[in-house]
Amino acid sequence: MASGLILGIESSCDETAAAVVRRGAETLSNVVASQIATHAPYGGVVPELASREHLRNIVPVVRTALAEAGIPLNDLDAVAVTEGPGLAGALMVGITYAKSLAYALDKPLIAVNHLEGHIHAVLLEQAELAEEPMPLPALALVVSGGHTHLYLARRNGESWRYRNVGRTLDDAAGEAFDKVAKLLGLGYPGGPWIDALAPHGNPKAVPFSFAQIKPKPYRKDPHRDDPASQFLFSFSGIKTAVLRYVQTHDLAASIEARRKALAEIPNPKPSDALPLCDEETLNLIASFQRAVVDDLRRKTFQAAEAFDSASVLVSGGVAANRELRVRFTAEAAERGLPIAFPSLALSTDNAAMVAAAAWPKLLEGETAPAELSAEPSLTLGR
Numbered sequence: 001m002a003s004g005l006i007l008g009i010e011s012s013c014d015e016t017a018a019a020v021v022r023r024g025a026e027t028l029s030n031v032v033a034s035q036i037a038t039h040a041p042y043g044g045v046v047p048e049l050a051s052r053e054h055l056r057n058i059v060p061v062v063r064t065a066l067a068e069a070g071i072p073l074n075d076l077d078a079v080a081v082t083e084g085p086g087l088a089g090a091l092m093v094g095i096t097y098a099k100s101l102a103y104a105l106d107k108p109l110i111a112v113n114h115l116e117g118h119i120h121a122v123l124l125e126q127a128e129l130a131e132e133p134m135p136l137p138a139l140a141l142v143v144s145g146g147h148t149h150l151y152l153a154r155r156n157g158e159s160w161r162y163r164n165v166g167r168t169l170d171d172a173a174g175e176a177f178d179k180v181a182k183l184l185g186l187g188y189p190g191g192p193w194i195d196a197l198a199p200h201g202n203p204k205a206v207p208f209s210f211a212q213i214k215p216k217p218y219r220k221d222p223h224r225d226d227p228a229s230q231f232l233f234s235f236s237g238i239k240t241a242v243l244r245y246v247q248t249h250d251l252a253a254s255i256e257a258r259r260k261a262l263a264e265i266p267n268p269k270p271s272d273a274l275p276l277c278d279e280e281t282l283n284l285i286a287s288f289q290r291a292v293v294d295d296l297r298r299k300t301f302q303a304a305e306a307f308d309s310a311s312v313l314v315s316g317g318v319a320a321n322r323e324l325r326v327r328f329t330a331e332a333a334e335r336g337l338p339i340a341f342p343s344l345a346l347s348t349d350n351a352a353m354v355a356a357a358a359w360p361k362l363l364e365g366e367t368a369p370a371e372l373s374a375e376p377s378l379t380l381g382r
Contacts, residue, residue, distance in 0.1 A: 005020060006110070007078075007101075008080045008352060008356075010082045012086025012091055016053065017031065025128060031351070035050060047087045073105055077362065080357070085114055091374035110367055116357045116380055124352060139313070141315070146174070152307050166299065171236045172235070174189075177292070178190040184255055184281065184285065186273055187270070189317075206245060210238070246284075261276055289323055300312065300328070311339065320348065
């Protein structure tokens with residue numbers, strides 16, 4: 001295990017990815033086959049199509065990752081794969097392939113939680129840049145199309161331990177971006193479109209707000225005693241507020257015209273949508289983004305203060321949002337807290353983060369059993 005070479009495989013949603021990482025600190029390759037073109041016509045991920053594309057891509061993606069790393073299969077020390085959470089069929093493609101490969105090579109198989117992988121995307125790049133380790137405990141926000149969670153992360157020997165201190169009650173933040181973009185006749189995934197168009201509008205034009213979320217004692221809530229109920233997010237309300245704004249301001253006709261115009265453009269980009277958006281639409285987009293980013297920022301730093309966190313980590317697809325990075329960085333500087341984000345390439349789903357998260361597990365001997373299967377609702381921490 002001196003070389004510490006781990007092949008990571010990720011197939012939890014709509015990206016087939018493979019990477020080779022050395023000792024959790026050096027990325028030798030990181031290959032991702034995107035399915036955006038497959039799912040874009042539907043405005044979201046279609047599980048059956050995702051599984052089919054994973055089946056088609058898994059072998060060439062792994063071969064390319066090994067070739068780019070210049071690593072023969074026998075030189076690997078372990079094979080790591082995402083166990084969950086995610087789409088059951090998509091996860092099974094990666095798990096089945098990883099189990100077969102590990103068995104054929106007689107190498108350890110390591111199961112990785114997708115959420116932990118996102119946290120290690122930040123830690124991996126810090127190690128690669130030879131930066132000082134982030135002070136611990138760290139408050140980690142994992143925010144993407146499927147997740148909005150807050151974790152308190154600590155080292156425990158070679159391994160890591162997590163305490164889930166925040167969660168969303170309904171839509172994840174990235175899901176809200178996707179649905180609002182679709183509602184406004186923009187492309188998929190919605191995050192990059194909203195991010196690109198928001199700077200052209202007035203973020204104070206539409207006064208969106210988030211009501212304080214309070215537990216309802218008269219309801220039987222299975223999460224009532226869950227530590228993750230301390231800091232709650234909810235993004236379904238703002239999605240509904242955007243819909244009502246569209247209806248009350250008669251924007252339906254302009255949205256349909258924009259949708260049709262973009263459909264006639266091969267591989268449309270956000271820049272193609274800008275001349276198709278009037279001032280009112282741009283103001284709506286900017287106000288929506290500001291409200292979501294502010295809610296994420298406020299609760300993240302409230303949690304950091306409540307748990308006396310020494311640093312803040314932000315990861316997941318929404319961590320690529322430019323306004324989020326600017327506003328989080330400013331807040332962290334004001335509070336004197338170190339903050340770190342992954343590069344744009346490691347913000348979205350990838351396999352380098354899976355291989356990086358697997359390294360501490362390999363050191364601790366945390367290998368997966370032969371009966372490893374997909375865990376679509378897998379949680380992280382306690």
